[in-house]
Amino acid sequence: MLEIQDLKKRFGDTVALDGVSLSAEPGEVVGFVGANGAGKTTTMRIAMGVLATDEGRALWNGSPLLPGKTVRVGYMPEERGLYPKMKVGEQIAYFGELHGMSRAEAKRSSADLLEQLDLTDRADDHVQDLSLGNQQRVQLAVSLVHDPELLILDEPFSGLDPLAVDVMGTALKQRAVDGAPVLFSSHQLDLIERLCDSVAIIASGRIIASGTVTELKKRETRQLRVSVETAEDLTAALPGTVVRDGDDYLVEDADDQAVLQAAMGAGRVTHFAYDQPTIAEIFREAVAR
Ligand SMILES: Nc1ncnc2c1ncn2[C@@H]1O[C@H](COP(=O)(O)OP(=O)(O)O)[C@@H](O)[C@H]1O
Numbered sequence: 001m002l003e004i005q006d007l008k009k010r011f012g013d014t015v016a017l018d019g020v021s022l023s024a025e026p027g028e029v030v031g032f033v034g035a036n037g038a039g040k041t042t043t044m045r046i047a048m049g050v051l052a053t054d055e056g057r058a059l060w061n062g063s064p065l066l067p068g069k070t071v072r073v074g075y076m077p078e079e080r081g082l083y084p085k086m087k088v089g090e091q092i093a094y095f096g097e098l099h100g101m102s103r104a105e106a107k108r109s110s111a112d113l114l115e116q117l118d119l120t121d122r123a124d125d126h127v128q129d130l131s132l133g134n135q136q137r138v139q140l141a142v143s144l145v146h147d148p149e150l151l152i153l154d155e156p157f158s159g160l161d162p163l164a165v166d167v168m169g170t171a172l173k174q175r176a177v178d179g180a181p182v183l184f185s186s187h188q189l190d191l192i193e194r195l196c197d198s199v200a201i202i203a204s205g206r207i208i209a210s211g212t213v214t215e216l217k218k219r220e221t222r223q224l225r226v227s228v229e230t231a232e233d234l235t236a237a238l239p240g241t242v243v244r245d246g247d248d249y250l251v252e253d254a255d256d257q258a259v260l261q262a263a264m265g266a267g268r269v270t271h272f273a274y275d276q277p278t279i280a281e282i283f284r285e286a287v288a289r
C-alpha cells in the first residue's frame with residue numbers, strides 16, 4: 001500500500017504542506033480533494049520524488065517509495081507532457097520502452113490501451129491533431145502503459161467532456177479492481193462521489209478530513225428525515241429540533257426511537273432514515289470548521 005506520512009514543505013515564506021498524511025490500499029480509489037493551492041500537486045510531486053520534502057516520507061509497502069525502483073508507478077503530472085508531432089500509438093509504446101519494456105511488449109500494451117480508451121481509430125494520428133479530451137486519454141494511456149502497481153494522477157479529469165470522464169473513470173476503476181491503489185486529485189466533487197472508495201480532503205496544506213466514503217458519510221450524519229401520512233403539522237409534536245422540508249420533517253438532537261414512536265403515534269410512517277450527506281456537503285463542512 002501507499003502511505004504518505006507527515007509531509008511538510010515550505011516555499012520561502014509559503015507553507016505549502018503542514019503535516020500531510022494519507023494512504024491508499026490495493027484495490028482502493030482514493031480521491032484527493034481540495035481547492036486550488038491547497039497542496040495536492042506538491043504532495044504528489046513529493047511522493048513521486050520529483051520534489052524534495054522538508055519533513056515526512058512516502059512509503060510503498062513499508063519501504064521508501066522509489067518510483068521505477070521499488071514500485072512501478074503510473075504518474076500523470078499536472079503539467080502534461082506529450083510529443084505533439086508523434087503518432088498516438090507510437091507515443092504510448094515509446095513511453096513503455098522508456099519504462100524498460102521490450103518493443104514488442106510496449107506495442108502490445110499500447111494497442112490494448114488504445115482499445116480500452118476508445119482511441120484505436122486515432123492510433124496513427126499525430127497527438128497535436130487530437131481534441132483536448134483525446135489528448136488527455138493518450139496522457140492516461142502513457143501513464144498506464146507499463147502496467148503500474150500504483151497510480152498517482154494529478155487532476156486527470158480536468159477539461160474532459162462527460163464521455164471522456166466515463167472512459168477515464170472506468171479505466172481507473174479497472175486498475176483498482178486489478179489490485180493497484182489509485183490516488184487522484186480533483187476539485188470536481190461529483191466525480192469524487194461517483195468514483196472513490198476513500199477521500200482525503202486537504203485545505204491550506206493540512207488534511208482536514210479523510211476516510212472511506214461510507215465512514216465519512218456516517219460520521220457526518222445527524223439529521224433524521226421523517227415522512228408521516230397525516231394532515232396534522234408535527235413540528236411541535238416530534239421531539240428534538242424539527243424543521244419541515246416539503247412534506248418531510250428533518251429532526252436533530254433527539255433520540256431516534258423517541259422520534260419514531262411519536263411519528264407512529266401521529267400516522268403511517270412512510271420514511272424514517274438518517275439523511276446521507278454528499279461528498280460536496282462533507283467537503284464544505286470540513287472546510288468551514
Ligand atoms: N514551486 C513553487 N514555488 C513557490 N510556491 C509554490 C510552488 N509550488 C507550489 N507552491 C505553493 O504551494 C501551495 C500549494 O500548491 P499546490 O500543491 O500546487 O496546490 P494544488 O495542487 O492543491 O492546487 C500554493 O500556495 C502554491 O502557490
Ligand SMILES: [Mg+2]
Binds near residue numbers: 040
Ligand atoms: Mg495542483
